[in-house]
Amino acid sequence: MELQLSDEQKLILESAQRYATEEYTFDKRRKRVAEGVTIDRAAWSQLAELGWFGIGVPEAAGGFGASTIENTLIAETLGKAQALEPYTMCGVFPARLLTAFRQNEAAQAALENLISGEALVAVAWSEAISRGDPLAIETKASRTADGWVLSGRKTLVVGGDAADLFLVTALEDGKNGTEGLRLFLIGKSVAGLSPEGDKLIDWTSGVDLVLQDVKVDQSTLLASGEDALAVLSSSLDETAVVLCAEAVGAMEGAIEVTSQYIRDRHQYGVSLSSFQVLQHRMADMVMDMVLARSAVMCALQALANAGPAERSAKVAGCKAFVTRIGKWATSQGIQLHGGYGITEEYSVGQFYKRLLVIDSFLGRQDFQLERYTKWMISGLSAT
Amino acid sequence: MDFEPDSADEAFREEVRAFLKAELPEDLAVRGRAGFLSGHEEAMAWQKILAKKGWSVPHWPVEYGGPKWTARQRYIFDEECYLAGAPVTNIGGIGLVGPVIFTFGTPEQKERFLPGIRNGDTFWVQGFSEPNAGSDLASLRTTAVRDGDHYVINGQKIWTSHGKFGDWNFLLARTDPSAKKQAGISFFLLDIKTPGVTVRPIESLEGSHHLAEVFYDNVRVPVENLIGEENKGWNYTKFLLFNERAFYGAEAPALKRYLQKIKKIASMERAGDQPLINRPTFAARLAELEIEMTAIDMTVSRVIAHGLDERNGGAAVGSILKARGTELAQKLTDMLVETIGDYGAYYYPDTNDEPSLRNLPFTGPDYAPGLMAELIYRRAASIYGGANEVQRNIVSKTLFGF
Ligand SMILES: Cc1cc2nc3c(=O)[nH]c(=O)nc-3n(C[C@H](O)[C@H](O)[C@H](O)COP(=O)(O)OP(=O)(O)OC[C@H]3O[C@@H](n4cnc5c(N)ncnc54)[C@H](O)[C@@H]3O)c2cc1C
Numbered sequence: 001m002e003l004q005l006s007d008e009q010k011l012i013l014e015s016a017q018r019y020a021t022e023e024y025t026f027d028k029r030r031k032r033v034a035e036g037v038t039i040d041r042a043a044w045s046q047l048a049e050l051g052w053f054g055i056g057v058p059e060a061a062g063g064f065g066a067s068t069i070e071n072t073l074i075a076e077t078l079g080k081a082q083a084l085e086p087y088t089m090c091g092v093f094p095a096r097l098l099t100a101f102r103q104n105e106a107a108q109a110a111l112e113n114l115i116s117g118e119a120l121v122a123v124a125w126s127e128a129i130s131r132g133d134p135l136a137i138e139t140k141a142s143r144t145a146d147g148w149v150l151s152g153r154k155t156l157v158v159g160g161d162a163a164d165l166f167l168v169t170a171l172e173d174g175k176n177g178t179e180g181l182r183l184f185l186i187g188k189s190v191a192g193l194s195p196e197g198d199k200l201i202d203w204t205s206g207v208d209l210v211l212q213d214v215k216v217d218q219s220t221l222l223a224s225g226e227d228a229l230a231v232l233s234s235s236l237d238e239t240a241v242v243l244c245a246e247a248v249g250a251m252e253g254a255i256e257v258t259s260q261y262i263r264d265r266h267q268y269g270v271s272l273s274s275f276q277v278l279q280h281r282m283a284d285m286v287m288d289m290v291l292a293r294s295a296v297m298c299a300l301q302a303l304a305n306a307g308p309a310e311r312s313a314k315v316a317g318c319k320a321f322v323t324r325i326g327k328w329a330t331s332q333g334i335q336l337h338g339g340y341g342i343t344e345e346y347s348v349g350q351f352y353k354r355l356l357v358i359d360s361f362l363g364r365q366d367f368q369l370e371r372y373t374k375w376m377i378s379g380l381s382a383t
Numbered sequence: 384m385d386f387e388p389d390s391a392d393e394a395f396r397e398e399v400r401a402f403l404k405a406e407l408p409e410d411l412a413v414r415g416r417a418g419f420l421s422g423h424e425e426a427m428a429w430q431k432i433l434a435k436k437g438w439s440v441p442h443w444p445v446e447y448g449g450p451k452w453t454a455r456q457r458y459i460f461d462e463e464c465y466l467a468g469a470p471v472t473n474i475g476g477i478g479l480v481g482p483v484i485f486t487f488g489t490p491e492q493k494e495r496f497l498p499g500i501r502n503g504d505t506f507w508v509q510g511f512s513e514p515n516a517g518s519d520l521a522s523l524r525t526t527a528v529r530d531g532d533h534y535v536i537n538g539q540k541i542w543t544s545h546g547k548f549g550d551w552n553f554l555l556a557r558t559d560p561s562a563k564k565q566a567g568i569s570f571f572l573l574d575i576k577t578p579g580v581t582v583r584p585i586e587s588l589e590g591s592h593h594l595a596e597v598f599y600d601n602v603r604v605p606v607e608n609l610i611g612e613e614n615k616g617w618n619y620t621k622f623l624l625f626n627e628r629a630f631y632g633a634e635a636p637a638l639k640r641y642l643q644k645i646k647k648i649a650s651m652e653r654a655g656d657q658p659l660i661n662r663p664t665f666a667a668r669l670a671e672l673e674i675e676m677t678a679i680d681m682t683v684s685r686v687i688a689h690g691l692d693e694r695n696g697g698a699a700v701g702s703i704l705k706a707r708g709t710e711l712a713q714k715l716t717d718m719l720v721e722t723i724g725d726y727g728a729y730y731y732p733d734t735n736d737e738p739s740l741r742n743l744p745f746t747g748p749d750y751a752p753g754l755m756a757e758l759i760y761r762r763a764a765s766i767y768g769g770a771n772e773v774q775r776n777i778v779s780k781t782l783f784g785f
Contacts, residue, residue, distance in 0.1 A: 130724075131655075135655075136655035156726075156728060197729060197747075198729070198730055199729075200728045201729070203730070206728060208746045267518050267519040268519045277775070278772070331713075331762060334762050334766075339542045339766060341766070342587050342588050342762055342763050342766070343587055343594075344586040344587065344588060345586070352588075352762070356720070356758075360728035364721050364724065365664070365721060366665035366668075366721065367664075373663075373664060
């Protein structure tokens with residue numbers, strides 16, 4: 001076991017940090033938010049040029065090798081930099097799915113275009129009743145002579161307002177559970193497909209995707225049943241870990257700006273940082289951050305070594321824990337800023353909002369804890 | 384101690400419910416029920432309806448239009464209003480400056496200002512905090528200099544709630560620059576339309592503009608708008624801040640409404656083929672919050688029933704309730720957002736300050752807009768009215784003398 005970053009990983013982290021410091025200034029972000037731009041395609045292309053979308057994709061599939069560890073380093077950096085670009089949800093997540101199904105020509109082409117930044121790919125897997133479970137869906141796929149008709153409503157589709165391609169899940173009409181699961185790759189210009197909604201509370205992209213009698217041909221079907229579920233589950237797990245790394249970055253960012261703020265802010269003729277209760281608060285925030293980063297490592301370990309059930313459970317545990325303490329730590333960043341903390345003019349609140357959004361992705365506390373609990377109890381009865 | 388419900392109180396509750404059912408118009412309740420802050424029109428329209436009934440200033444003495452309720456009745460009234468989604472009336476007027484005026488004001492001031500507050504004609508906003516005088520309010524720097532029969536005010540306030548809606552502004556300014564801190568401050572009433580006043584809205588995290596900065600550039604206030612004596616403003620301020628803490632600190636009725644809402648929505652929302660509320664990892668966490676809420680509610684009831692005593696926290700109880708009440712509200716609103724799953728991340732514009740932006744189409748269930756906004760407002764509740772750290776200082780000082 002080696003719990004330190006390798007030299008190569010250090011290089012990736014440092015170059016990501018350098019890029020983020022130069023490119024992601026708070027002023028620029030404010031301007032973009034005011035303009036209402038969720039995904040700036042020029043900025044997206046730059047991430048592609050850095051090679052970040054090919055990281056974690058095997059070389060055989062046109063990627064640059066490396067693993068989810070490297071994705072977490074980038075995501076952590078972007079979380080701290082308050083990037084508006086959905087690196088995890090539109091970079092990592094669809095790349096995992098497409099890689100698994102690259103024997104399909106369209107999938108291989110989409111993957112290449114994703115890696116080069118030419119295509120933005122959104123994954124439309126969740127629905128109002130899913131709450132983290134990819135099988136809890138109601139979108140229907142009905143067979144026709146030469147393909148399928150899809151109807152339903154997908155929720156929290158990140159990139160859905162700007163995507164060129166969509167990976168969409170549905171249940172085949174008349175079938176239930178795993179057996180009925182179907183995964184499609186469809187283009188944005190198919191008739192009957194429409195994004196609905198505005199954006200997310202942290203000003204990043206996320207909308208409903210409405211499918212109204214969307215007719216697609218047979219070639220758009222990437223996977224079915226067990227095959228589809230296994231890949232969806234492992235991709236969701238990897239994505240969740242990368243998201244947690246983003247949360248760690250946001251915690252670190254909140255800690256950094258808050259420690260500076262309370263040093264500079266004076267009340268009662270003294271620096272706020274002279275109050276012991278605030279020193280201890282910040283100590284707790286940083287303790288949480290250190291534990292959160294370790295929790296991400298536990299989950300990375302499970303991705304590398306564990307079988308599917310244990311892997312999913314441990315990832316769920318990581319997400320429940322990191323989002324809970326992450327929301328707390330970033331909320332305390334606001335608290336210590338006083339009134340300034342709840343304004344858009346100061347950056348600290350954006351970290352908290354990012355945590356709220358990360359909490360909502362891929363299933364919330366209720367789902368993650370349930371998944372972990374079930375696995376924990378099943379382990380007891382086995383011994 | 385006995386726990387028999389008081390039949391008179393229960394009858395009063397029924398009376399309030401019947402009144403709300405008959406008199407609270409649906410369109411005034413939608414924003415409150417959703418979780419958005421009341422707008423100016425809702426607050427004032429509701430205030431007028433209450434005034435007609437004689438219920439608009441529950442804790443004012445009868446001679447100024449109060450309904451002569453017991454503390455218990457006031458609490459029941461607040462609770463029922465909250466549960467019904469009634470707009471929050473103008474706290475700055477009814478809760479804060481009104482009592483200062485009837486306690487310390489001149490007969491002319493009482494006659495001039497109290498009816499407008501009571502009847503919902505004038506919206507009052509609070510101008511205490513400054514960019515560098517927040518928790519340490521007494522270090523405020525806005526000045527008022529006597530010039531004939533006027534004071535001339537210069538300086539800046541910040542975090543003025545509903546500043547954009549303000550008709551009148553009560554503010555603190557320094558009248559004796561040489562006196563030590565608290566000593567040289569005076570309390571003024573100012574028509575916000577006076578030349579030299581500029582209100583600049585502040586954008587908050589959930590996208591609304593309910594706070595404002597207010598700038599004062601040679602603003603002339605007639606001397607008759609000074610409260611009490613010059614340089615004694617701090618005394619009136621302490622009185623006001625005590626009321627603020629005592630009446631609005633715990634906001635127990637709001638806690639009840641959150642719980643009610645979470646249960647209702649979690650019974651409608653599904654996790655797969657089950658109602659969300661059936662999921663043990665959700666329900667158990669909700670139960671913990673409900674149990675805490677009942678303890679807070681009982682603490683409030685104890686204070687209402689027999690005032691402060693050693694067993695309920697004594698003089699520290701206001702701070703105890705403020706800190707624990709606001710922190711529970713934060714946990715509850717977080718859970719409220721969890722309840723709606725994916726839609727909890729969506730941005731639903733708040734239209735508190737911009738009526739033309741109301742009733743726009745949105746994506747998601749009817750009950751989704753407003754939940755996130757409320758979660759974010761609640762982050763502020765542990766900051767305003769004395770930050771919770773300051774409340775804890777007060778608790779230690781009061782109870783232990785530390
Ligand atoms: C939504 C909202 C509405 C408001 N409405 C009004 C209004 O209508 N009118 C008005 O005049 N003001 C209003 N305020 C201002 C409010 O009273 C101040 O924000 C508050 O007094 C804190 O001051 P500050 O923001 O300058 O924070 P600071 O005083 O700078 O404090 C920042 C943080 O430091 C910590 N801290 C401060 N002092 C201590 C201490 N002694 N010990 C330990 N920790 C400490 C706390 O965590 C605090 O949150 C409002 C504020 C908000 C957020």
